Amino acid sequence: NNNNNNNNNNTNVDIQPNSSIDTKENITSDNSNSKVSLTKPLNYARGKLNPLLNQTIKRVISIDSQYRENKEDLSTEFTFNLSDPLKDVVSLKLYSVQIPYTWYTINNNFGSNFFVFTARSPGIQDDAGINDFTINVNAGNYTAQELVDTLNSSIDSLKNTISDISFGTTGLSLNPNTSLVTINIDINKRYNETSYYLKFLGYPGYPSINNTINAEDQLIDAKKSFIPSILGFTDSSYNLFHINSAYNSPTLTNDTTRYQ
Structure with missing residues (x-):
């Protein structure tokens, strides 16, 4: 400013708009003979998903399976209703997932908690399975040795409840070096009066x-x-x-x- 004799310096900065954002809109008169055009600045930036970026509202939805309405449904497959409806959704993004360790390796839902000694010799084989013996283990998470011990306890309970069957040395053993399990079967039928x-x-x-x-x-x-x-x-x-x-x-x- 030449009219001022002070030491203040005024600097004019020419700000160029970002090429990816439209800041002006050219409006041309319908009269083809007119060369007058109107330049109007826009108060918002255009986007690919939503041209009205200033009207976008971000919402965070927390879904917790323990609060599902029907507890009989699996925690990995259920439906729910939002407390507030979401309209005109432009995009969805998964923010985070928390998976708790709440399922069991040994699970009765998949039939992985039992095995059966099935009779196959003539005279004891029958469709009713009278001479079949089921070894059960409760659902849960086990170490290798805990699982073997639990199965052996189930076999011992059969020894105490079935008096006319001798299970002898029937049981499981774990090799700690190879982590392999050996099943020894020693079943004999006892006959009495x-x-x-x-x-x-x-x-x-x-x-x-x-x-x-x-x-x-x-x-x-x-x-x-x-x-x-x-x-x-x-x-x-x-x-x-x-x-x-x-x-x-x-x-x-x-x-x-x-x-x-």
């Missing part, structure tokens, strides 16, 4: 009763020559764990009669 019944082969049934002969005498005459009647048994078969008091054969009270 509950597995058998006493049967006298050839023992006659009750004969037809002759009205001229006493029914009891006729029965004795028919059976007294068979070993069951000699021993004092009256039926052809017995359950060994439940035997009733038997009928006394007269031949057993005759001291002069001997059987060889």
Whole structure:
């Protein structure tokens, strides 16, 4: 400024607009003969997604699976309603993800918490699976040794609950050097009196009763020559764990009669 004699220096700076932002809009008159044009500055910058950048509102949405409405749905697949609707959404971006360690390596949802000793030999193989034994382990996270110990505990519980099966040395062992598990199977079926019944082969049934002969005498005459009647048994078969008091054969009270 030449009119001022002070030491202040005024500097004029010419600011050029960024080439990627339109700051002016040229409006030309519809009259083709007119050379007058109007230059009007814009109060906003144009963008590719949203030309009205000054009207963009950013919202942060937090989604927490523990607050899902239906707890029966999986925490990895569920639907939810926003408290406020979002309209005219221009773009979405994932900001962050937090994945907690809440699932189990051994999970009953996928059938990874049990295995079965299945009978396959003739005589014990059946469709009902009566002779099959299931080894279960509760859902959870285990170290290798903890998993082996838990499975062995499940086998031990079978030993205590199934009396007619001997599991012997059946169990699992872990090799700490190779991290491999060995399963030893030692299963034997135990048979006792509950597995058998006493049967006298050839023992006659009750004969037809002759009205001229006493029914009891006729029965004795028919059976007294068979070993069951000699021993004092009256039926052809017995359950060994439940035997009733038997009928006394007269031949057993005759001291002069001997059987060889």
